[in-house]
Amino acid sequence: MEFMTGVAKKDTLEISEILSADYEGKNIKVQGAIHTIRDMGEVAFIVLRKREGLVQCVYEEGKSRFDIQDLKEADTVEVEGTVKMEDRAPNGFELRLDTVKILSEPAEAMPLQISKWKMNTSLDAKLNNRAIALRNIRERAVFRIQEGITRGFRDFLYGQGFTEIHTPKLGAKSAEGGANLFKLEYFHRPAILQQSPQFYKQMMVGVFDRVFETAPVFRAEKHNTKRHLNEYTSLDFEMGYIDGFEDIMAMETGFLQYTMKLLETSYARELKILGLTLPKVDQIPCVRFKEAKELVSKKYDRKIRNPYDLEPEEELLIGQYFKEECGADFVFVTHYPSKKRPFYAMDDPEDETFTLSFDLLYKGLEITTGGQRIHDYNKLMEKIQKRGMETEGMEHYLSAFKHGMPPHGGLGIGLERLTMQLIGEENVREATLFPRDLSRLEP
Amino acid sequence: MEFMTGVAKKDTLEISEILSADYEGKNIKVQGAIHTIRDMGEVAFIVLRKREGLVQCVYEEGKSRFDIQDLKEADTVEVEGTVKMEDRAPNGFELRLDTVKILSEPAEAMPLQISKWKMNTSLDAKLNNRAIALRNIRERAVFRIQEGITRGFRDFLYGQGFTEIHTPKLGAKSAEGGANLFKLEYFHRPAILQQSPQFYKQMMVGVFDRVFETAPVFRAEKHNTKRHLNEYTSLDFEMGYIDGFEDIMAMETGFLQYTMKLLETSYARELKILGLTLPKVDQIPCVRFKEAKELVSKKYDRKIRNPYDLEPEEELLIGQYFKEECGADFVFVTHYPSKKRPFYAMDDPEDETFTLSFDLLYKGLEITTGGQRIHDYNKLMEKIQKRGMETEGMEHYLSAFKHGMPPHGGLGIGLERLTMQLIGEENVREATLFPRDLSRLEP
Numbered sequence: 001m002e003f004m005t006g007v008a009k010k011d012t013l014e015i016s017e018i019l020s021a022d023y024e025g026k027n028i029k030v031q032g033a034i035h036t037i038r039d040m041g042e043v044a045f046i047v048l049r050k051r052e053g054l055v056q057c058v059y060e061e062g063k064s065r066f067d068i069q070d071l072k073e074a075d076t077v078e079v080e081g082t083v084k085m086e087d088r089a090p091n092g093f094e095l096r097l098d099t100v101k102i103l104s105e106p107a108e109a110m111p112l113q114i115s116k117w118k119m120n121t122s123l124d125a126k127l128n129n130r131a132i133a134l135r136n137i138r139e140r141a142v143f144r145i146q147e148g149i150t151r152g153f154r155d156f157l158y159g160q161g162f163t164e165i166h167t168p169k170l171g172a173k174s175a176e177g178g179a180n181l182f183k184l185e186y187f188h189r190p191a192i193l194q195q196s197p198q199f200y201k202q203m204m205v206g207v208f209d210r211v212f213e214t215a216p217v218f219r220a221e222k223h224n225t226k227r228h229l230n231e232y233t234s235l236d237f238e239m240g241y242i243d244g245f246e247d248i249m250a251m252e253t254g255f256l257q258y259t260m261k262l263l264e265t266s267y268a269r270e271l272k273i274l275g276l277t278l279p280k281v282d283q284i285p286c287v288r289f290k291e292a293k294e295l296v297s298k299k300y301d302r303k304i305r306n307p308y309d310l311e312p313e314e315e316l317l318i319g320q321y322f323k324e325e326c327g328a329d330f331v332f333v334t335h336y337p338s339k340k341r342p343f344y345a346m347d348d349p350e351d352e353t354f355t356l357s358f359d360l361l362y363k364g365l366e367i368t369t370g371g372q373r374i375h376d377y378n379k380l381m382e383k384i385q386k387r388g389m390e391t392e393g394m395e396h397y398l399s400a401f402k403h404g405m406p407p408h409g410g411l412g413i414g415l416e417r418l419t420m421q422l423i424g425e426e427n428v429r430e431a432t433l434f435p436r437d438l439s440r441l442e443p
Numbered sequence: 444m445e446f447m448t449g450v451a452k453k454d455t456l457e458i459s460e461i462l463s464a465d466y467e468g469k470n471i472k473v474q475g476a477i478h479t480i481r482d483m484g485e486v487a488f489i490v491l492r493k494r495e496g497l498v499q500c501v502y503e504e505g506k507s508r509f510d511i512q513d514l515k516e517a518d519t520v521e522v523e524g525t526v527k528m529e530d531r532a533p534n535g536f537e538l539r540l541d542t543v544k545i546l547s548e549p550a551e552a553m554p555l556q557i558s559k560w561k562m563n564t565s566l567d568a569k570l571n572n573r574a575i576a577l578r579n580i581r582e583r584a585v586f587r588i589q590e591g592i593t594r595g596f597r598d599f600l601y602g603q604g605f606t607e608i609h610t611p612k613l614g615a616k617s618a619e620g621g622a623n624l625f626k627l628e629y630f631h632r633p634a635i636l637q638q639s640p641q642f643y644k645q646m647m648v649g650v651f652d653r654v655f656e657t658a659p660v661f662r663a664e665k666h667n668t669k670r671h672l673n674e675y676t677s678l679d680f681e682m683g684y685i686d687g688f689e690d691i692m693a694m695e696t697g698f699l700q701y702t703m704k705l706l707e708t709s710y711a712r713e714l715k716i717l718g719l720t721l722p723k724v725d726q727i728p729c730v731r732f733k734e735a736k737e738l739v740s741k742k743y744d745r746k747i748r749n750p751y752d753l754e755p756e757e758e759l760l761i762g763q764y765f766k767e768e769c770g771a772d773f774v775f776v777t778h779y780p781s782k783k784r785p786f787y788a789m790d791d792p793e794d795e796t797f798t799l800s801f802d803l804l805y806k807g808l809e810i811t812t813g814g815q816r817i818h819d820y821n822k823l824m825e826k827i828q829k830r831g832m833e834t835e836g837m838e839h840y841l842s843a844f845k846h847g848m849p850p851h852g853g854l855g856i857g858l859e860r861l862t863m864q865l866i867g868e869e870n871v872r873e874a875t876l877f878p879r880d881l882s883r884l885e886p
Contacts, residue, residue: 003726004689004775007603007697012684014604031684033649033847051604051652074847076684103684106847107820131646131843140650147607154597160450161457161494164590166676166858168877169612169659170625172884182613184627184636186673187665187881193627193636200877203574203886206476207583209494215658216612222630230629233609241455241474241519241546246447254450283446332447377550396886400574404476404517404549415609434611434643441615441629443646443839 012078015052015091023083023093030055030095031078031103033135034071036115044068046097047090047115048079049135053269056089057081057097064097073115074106112136123427130434130443141270142431146419148267150214152259153235153413160251162237163208167200169193169216173393182220193218196412201238202344202373203400205408212237214415224438226427227312227365229416231436238410245346245356245372248409249286249332252360252368256281256330274423279329279362285322286332289354292318308337310359310366319364334358336371343383346372346409356409362421370411377401455521458495458534466526466536473498473538474546476578477518479558480511487511489540490533490558491522492578496712499532500524500540507540516558517549555579566870573877573886584713585874589862591710593657595702596678596856603694605680606651610643612636612659615836625663636661639855644681645787645816646843648851655680657858667881669870670755670808672859674879681853688789688799688815691852692729692775695803695811699724699773717866722772722805728765729775732797735761751780753802753809762807777801779814786826789815789852799852805864813854820844 012029032048032055044059046068057079059068064081071077081095111129112121114136119126126133134140154164170186171194182193197213204211217234239251260278263271271278287295289310296317297304305311310318310333322331335354338347345355357371374380380401384391391398419431429435434443455472475491475498487502489511500522502511507524514520524538554572555564557579562569569576577583597607613629614637625636640656647654660677682694703721706714714721730738732753739760740747748754753761753776765774778797781790788798800814817823823844827834834841862874872878877886 001769002729004692004696004729005726006700007693031849033849051606076847076849103850104818104848107845110846111842129842131649131839132846134647134650143608143651144606146609150607150609151597151601154594158594163494163587164593165586165876166589166593166659168674168879170661170674170879170884182627182629184625186625186884187663189884191884204577204876206574207577208586216609218613220630231611231613249447250450253447257449283448286445286447326444375547393885396574399554399572402550403553403575404519405547406474406476406519407546433608433647436611436613438630441613441632441634442836 015050015055018083018093019091024085025082027080027082027098028095029078029080030057032076034073034075034077035135037068037071037073039068046071046079048077049137054090054137056086056094058084058094059097064099066097066100070102071100072105074110076103077101078103114139123429127429127435127440128443134433138273141273142419142423142425143433144270145263145267145274145276145423146415146431148263148270149259149418149422150233150235150415152262153255154212154214155262156255156258157210157212157237160210160254162210162212162239163204165197165201165204165208165211165213166215167194167197167204167213169218180219180221182218195219196234197236198342198344198412199394199397201236201410202405202408203397205238205240205410206400206403206405209241209406210237210239222438226429227417227420229428229432229435229437232417232432233415235413235415235418236410238408240406240408242372242407242409245334245358245370245409248370248372248411249284249334249358249360252370252411252413253281253284256284276423279422280327281330283328284330284332284360285326285328286334286358287318287322288335289333289337290335292321292331292333296321308340315361315366316364319361323363329363331361332358333361341371343387343389344373344380346374347383360411360413362418365417365421367417367421368411368413370409372407372409375401375405375407377405458493458498461526461536462534467528468525470523470525470541471538472521472523473500474521475519477514477516477520478578480514480516482511489514489522491520492580497533497580499529499537501527501537502540507542509540509543513545514543515548517553519546520544521546557582566872570872570878570883571886577876581716584716585862585866585868586876587713588706588710588717588719588866589858589874591706591713592702592861592865593676593678593858595705596698597655597657598705599698599701600653600655600680603653603697605653605655605682606647608640608644608647608651608654608656609658610637610640610647610656612661623662623664625661638662639677640679641785641787641855642837642840644679644853645848645851646840648681648683648853649843649846649848652684652849653680653682660855665881669872670860670863672871672875672878672880675860675875676858678856678858678861679853681851683849683851685815685850685852688777688801688813688852691813691815691854692727692777692801692803695813695854695856696724696727699727719866722865723770724773726771727773727775727803728769728771729777729801730761730765731778732776732780733778735764735774735776739764751783758804758809759807762804766806772806774804775801776804784814786830786832787816787823789817790826803854803856805861808860808864810860810864811854811856813852815850815852818844818848818850820848
């Protein structure tokens with residue numbers, strides 16, 4: 001009988017393996033995709049693309065035992081050759097080729113020049129050929145950084161005693177109701193796609209005290225802007241036994257500190273490729289909503305038009321203000337007006353027209369909304385009635401409160417927006433693997 | 444100006460903190476939900492539920508400075524008292540109470556007896572009161588184990604050079620087409636919910652070589668069985684530069700080995716609560732589909748009715764066979780018939796009626812489907828034409844192959860099924876936080 005016993009060591013090497021030992025002068029095997037070929041007659045440079053970066057291979061006429069004409073871009077190959085330290089090559093070494101085995105071949109030439117350092121291509125062209133465009137070294141690095149953010153979020157929260165949950169995306173009714181829901185038929189019943197795990201994560205605070213989820217959310221908003229998506233990945237957490245909504249902001253600050261360190265140590269390669277300097281997150285300033293509006297109005301001589309909400313331009317100016325005044329990339333804006341927050345937001349006992357809530361702005365863009373929630377069943381019902389809302393479809397949510405819930409709060413972070421700001425892009429689609437917007441449902 | 448500087452130490456303690464130092468005789472503060480109260484007149488035991496387990500608190504008339512009548516089940520409280528080692532208490536200590544501060548109160552009594560060790564309640568009653576039922580110590584432990592599985596999957600694959608991806612769940616057309624798709628309207632265009640990240644993860648092999656995703660998938664199947672869900676969490680990976688589909692099985696074996704170790708070390712508490720013994724995964728037997736059918740037919744005297752598929756009963760018997768013959772809980776069944784596998788499955792060059800694919804059975808239930816995929820564009824087109832399929836909606840998928848793809852393969856694991864088998868339950872809903880089935884769209 002045959003048995004599987006686990007992962008066996010391959011006889012081909014990855015870049016980090018080659019760099020971790022002394023392979024100079026040794027004969028090794030490497031697999032990869034042909035990224036470029038620069039044929040100069042008697043010598044040719046064949047650059048392989050591997051998951052950890054590029055490997056420069058050298059063909060030498062008379063020495064290499066294959067015909068350089070048999071190779072073309074986008075072939076995947078297994079090569080054998082001798083390692084030679086070479087400062088000018090990527091990762092400081094090259095491979096003097098002996099033999100090549102072709103593993104697969106493309107059927108057509110590339111539609112985009114992915115081997116250029118910066119692709120001189122429109123966003124639309126990149127998105128239309130996403131699976132090809134991402135083979136560019138810089139383009140794909142963005143999504144390694146994105147991995148680091150998600151990973152940092154989870155690892156930090158595991159360490160803080162949070163439990164990871166998976167809540168359903170198909171539902172009968174949603175957390176925050178209304179117009180922005182995608183609707184569908186579920187076995188002859190009307191259903192919706194959840195725009196947030198809000199209700200579920202709150203219910204689970206009664207079970208696990210602290211929970212988080214990293215999952216897609218769906219918003220049928222008809223916004224067609226550089227910062228909106230109709231499907232995105234939301235990093236959500238919710239925690240019980242808080243003393244105030246500041247505990248939530250402290251936890252988010254901790255997440256950012258942990259994640260920047262993780263990126264620095266485990267994603268240095270990608271940071272270098274993208275030429276990024278990580279933001280400082282040792283301390284993040286906090287400012288009240290009302291005060292922020294006034295500060296910005298005063299400093300930049302701008303009229304306050306809507307006292308209940310921040311316009312995108314105001315968010316940008318708040319970002320600019322705190323960058324100029326204290327060198328901060330992030331700023332917590334707190335105490336949002338009650339009428340612009342959902343019913344479950346806890347009002348400020350000192351002034352009930354405001355809430356114990358916050359947004360986190362990063363370079364002037366909202367990347368998080370969070371705050372303390374109402375935990376008392378009777379107060380929650382009061383607020384629902386005051387707003388003239390129906391409780392239909394919320395029975396299960398309300399039941400959790402009826403049977404006791406600790407003081408709690410939480411937040412949701414837009415992963416693509418956070419990635420976009422970190423990499424310094426202007427369009428959230430640059431930080432989305434396969435964006436969904438008003439016009440884009442493919443690829 | 445106020446600043447957030449990260450997570451501050453709380454002045455209340457968690458169970459692991461109390462156990463990690465000598466607190467005997469010391470006065471400490473603890474927060475939690477009142478799980479039970481056993482009032483015996485002059486003494487009362489108040490058991491608190493915390494995320495790490497239960498804490499036994501002792502009220503003593505004349506010593507404790509509060510009225511025991513003020514407390515009730517499902518209150519959340521902050522208590523202050525003196526630590527006393529006590530073998531009969533959960534975690535080996537109790538708290539002689541001094542004071543209690545009530546943080547929140549329920550509005551109604553519990554609908555379920557969650558403080559019982561085993562809840563004597565139907566699955567339906569548990570699911571109808573999910574947020575309450577999960578407050579039971581055993582019920583919630585299931586989802587801690589589930590966390591460990593997902594975490595093991597990710598951590599193992601990070602270590603193996605995989606990149607985590609987030610692919611869209613809204614799409615224009617699906618990987619494997621057809622009848623089992625939920626349909627919806629997306630800004631006046633027809634759309635579907637993805638039943639698998641198949642196409643996307645394959646496309647991303649051309650970018651990152653190795654990728655994985657842990658995300659919801661949606662299947663509009665009208666099955667109403669103990670092992671089907673209409674929405675579940677799929678643990679997917681796809682890897683390039685494989686020598687054969689055995690590399691995929693080896694990687695899955697490695698994942699199981701890593702995860703069992705993680706559960707043993709980091710989830711010992713939950714394993715103990717559930718009384719679980721972890722399965723052995725040092726070696727997993729492999730058997731060909733055809734041979735498996737014959738072995739089972741012979742040993743259990745059972746006629747082979749459908750040579751192209753495994754009936755659920757046959758899967759059970761294959762599980763039984765390998766348990767009896769070599770003590771294995773897991774078995775890889777390989778070389779499934781081509782006609783039962785999707786078009787992208789690679790046929791076995793030695794006999795094209797079979798494929799280089801596999802299922803992993805765990806205690807006789809399929810928890811994984813995987814295999815090698817066709818990587819050559821022309822062969823993929825041939826197979827599509829042979830099957831009389833349309834390529835409409837697959838242009839982007841096919842484009843990745845047109846421009847070169849390494850030999851690759853992958854798999855998808857049903858998280859809830861794997862959890863169900865591990866905890867020894869009969870119904871997959873027991874291992875799903877909020878199941879979605881033919882009749883259940885709430886809570």
